[in-house]
Amino acid sequence: xxxxxxxxxPEIVIGRLPLYLRALRRLQNDRRRVTSSQELGERLxxxxxxxxxxxxHFGGFGxxxxxxxxxxLIERLEAVLHVNKEWLVAVVGxxxxxxxxxxxxxxxxxxxxxxxxxxxxxxxxxxxxxxxxVRPLDSLETTIRSEGxxxxxxxxxxxxxxxxxxxxxxxxIKAILNYAPININVPDQVQIQYIDPVTHLQRxxxxxxx
Amino acid sequence: xxxxxxxxxPEIVIGRLPLYLRALRRLQNDRRRVTSSQELGERLxxxxxxxxxxxxHFGGFGxxxxxxxxxxLIERLEAVLHVNKEWLVAVVGxxxxxxxxxxxxxxxxxxxxxxxxxxxxxxxxxxxxxxxxVRPLDSLETTIRSEGxxxxxxxxxxxxxxxxxxxxxxxxIKAILNYAPININVPDQVQIQYIDPVTHLQRxxxxxxx
DNA sequence: AACTGTGAAGTTTTTCACAGCC
DNA sequence: GGCTGTGAAAAACTTCACAGTT
Numbered sequence: 001x002x003x004x005x006x007x008x009x010p011e012i013v014i015g016r017l018p019l020y021l022r023a024l025r026r027l028q029n030d031r032r033r034v035t036s037s038q039e040l041g042e043r044l045x046x047x048x049x050x051x052x053x054x055x056x057h058f059g060g061f062g063x064x065x066x067x068x069x070x071x072x073l074i075e076r077l078e079a080v081l082h083v084n085k086e087w088l089v090a091v092v093g094x095x096x097x098x099x100x101x102x103x104x105x106x107x108x109x110x111x112x113x114x115x116x117x118x119x120x121x122x123x124x125x126x127x128x129x130x131x132x133x134v135r136p137l138d139s140l141e142t143t144i145r146s147e148g149x150x151x152x153x154x155x156x157x158x159x160x161x162x163x164x165x166x167x168x169x170x171x172x173i174k175a176i177l178n179y180a181p182i183n184i185n186v187p188d189q190v191q192i193q194y195i196d197p198v199t200h201l202q203r204x205x206x207x208x209x210x
Numbered sequence: 211x212x213x214x215x216x217x218x219x220p221e222i223v224i225g226r227l228p229l230y231l232r233a234l235r236r237l238q239n240d241r242r243r244v245t246s247s248q249e250l251g252e253r254l255x256x257x258x259x260x261x262x263x264x265x266x267h268f269g270g271f272g273x274x275x276x277x278x279x280x281x282x283l284i285e286r287l288e289a290v291l292h293v294n295k296e297w298l299v300a301v302v303g304x305x306x307x308x309x310x311x312x313x314x315x316x317x318x319x320x321x322x323x324x325x326x327x328x329x330x331x332x333x334x335x336x337x338x339x340x341x342x343x344v345r346p347l348d349s350l351e352t353t354i355r356s357e358g359x360x361x362x363x364x365x366x367x368x369x370x371x372x373x374x375x376x377x378x379x380x381x382x383i384k385a386i387l388n389y390a391p392i393n394i395n396v397p398d399q400v401q402i403q404y405i406d407p408v409t410h411l412q413r414x415x416x417x418x419x420x
Numbered sequence: 421a422a423c424t425g426t427g428a429a430g431t432t433t434t435t436c437a438c439a440g441c442c
Numbered sequence: 443g444g445c446t447g448t449g450a451a452a453a454a455c456t457t458c459a460c461a462g463t464t
Contacts, residue, residue: 010454010455012454012455013455014413014416015409015413017412017413017416018406018408018409018410018412018413019393019409021412022391022392022393022406022408022409023393026368026392036422036423036424037423037424038423043393044393045393047456047457048423049426049456049457049458049459050455050456050457052423052424052425052426053425053426053455053456053457055424055425056424056425056426060424060425061424062423062424062425063423063424063463063464064422064423064424064425064462064463064464065421065422065423065424065462065463065464066422066423066424066463066464067422067423067424068423068424080416081412081413081415081416082415082416082418082420083412083415085420087411087415089411096310096313096314097310097314099310100306100307100309100310101407103306104306104307104407106391106407106408107407107408107411110391110408110412111408111411111412111415112408112411150418151411151414151415151418153407158236174418175411175414175415175417175418177407177410177411177414181232181316181320182232182236183229183232183233183253183254183255191414191417191418192414193410193411193413193414194410195405195407195410196228196232197311197314197316197317197363197387197405198228198232198316198317198320198321198322199225199228199229199232200228200387200403200404200405201297201299201317201321201322201361201385201387201403202227202228202231202291202293202320202321203224203225203227203228203291203403204361204385204387204401204402204403205291205292205293205297205321205361205385206224206227206290206291206292207385207401208292208360208361208384208385208401210292210295220432220433222432222433223433246444246445246446247445247446248445257434257435258445258446259434259435259436259437259448260433260434260435262445262446262447262448263433263434263435263447263448265446265447266446266447266448270446270447271446272445272446272447273441273442273445273446274440274441274442274444274445274446274447275441275442275443275444275445275446276441276442276444276445276446277444277445277446278446
């Protein structure tokens with residue numbers, strides 16, 4: 001199989017690309033111009049063969065005998081992942097979590113910008129939180145459609161997560177990052193990912209002596 | 211292979227158990243007493259065979275013809291994951307993120323309690339943040355040792371993450387949940403997990419039209 | 421000499437499909 | 443009839459190992 005872009009890339013490969021990109025950014029930060037699958041692998045605790053094979057799905061990004069140009073590989077991976085542009089993101093839920101998310105500086109230079117913060121509670125609507133004025137949930141669809149926003153982060157209580165997700169989908173959102181600790185059902189063509197710190201903690205406690 | 215606890219369980223299986231537990235808690239919340247691998251599978255978008263096989267690693271938790279008792283299965287999974295007790299957790303970094311983490315209510319009834327919040331900045335030390343008074347980073351080791359804390363969440367800037375992780379390990383921490391967007395090296399016997407929302411977003415944008 | 425890209429081999433993970441029990 | 447637990451089969455994923463390029 002040549003590195004042509006026509007074949008379907010396994011999801012598990014796509015999932016690793018952001019990690020490669022993150023590691024490459026660190027290298028770039030340290031003024032490194034060239035790296036190798038072996039160096040990346042050591043930093044990420046992934047085998048070098050794995051990294052080479054993953055990258056080869058998209059064409060030859062490296063040079064035999066030399067390795068990979070850091071800057072070039074970053075560019076290519078950003079293009080593959082479609083983060084060579086800035087995506088607008090809506091945050092729903094202006095509690096502790098939504099408020100922390102909307103103030104987090106780490107989205108900026110990695111392809112994402114938070115555009116709006118929504119909440120349903122009359123106590124919160126209109127309040128200023130960091131750079132945002134909290135908008136009413138029922139203005140979701142109008143805002144999202146008029147601004148062409150396609151990504152949302154969900155930071156509402158578990159009880160409301162499914163119904164808000166339904167509203168997001170109805171409004172045209174195509175990707176949801178769900179912070180509520182509950183599984184959500186969305187149509188196949190809508191992407192969903194989960195952030196639940198407790199699942200990670202529980203995974204680790206399995207390996208800790210009781 | 212019988213469901214005896216002697217064999218090594220694949221990590222990928224352990225990683226799914228917290229998801230099962232989370233789904234079961236929702237069922238319990240809805241007063242459901244019994245469920246099936248099929249029902250769980252539909253909610254989690256995992257095949258029923260997968261769920262049965264995963265659970266069978268730990269012995270027969272279900273009844274043929276009947277399914278799984280929700281309460282009983284929760285108990286068993288909590289025991290397997292060692293969350294049938296409350297773990298104390300230290301949070302390092304009292305910025306926006308660390309502060310949000312330490313105020314998040316969602317750890318409470320899932321096996322974890324945040325015990326302390328540390329920071330290195332003199333501006334923050336001594337400040338009251340929610341239920342916590344921010345402690346100096348250099349009191350880390352004493353506090354962690356004297357209270358037997360084994361889990362930490364890392365919410366410091368990427369630049370400092372490795373050095374703080376080293377301090378945590380030196381202090382006797384056995385599991386680290388790293389919120390900084392950088393890979394960290396820790397000894398083999400120390401668990402590490404990562405939370406980086408941007409990697410999830412980038413994974414989804416791959417599937418969105420440019 | 422160093423390192424990529426890649427078929428082939430090896431390993432792990434998932435699914436199938438059904439015997440056995442409620 | 444409905445559902446689990448599980449060997450066996452299938453599929454997916456990772457590693458090996460080396461030809462080929464700089």
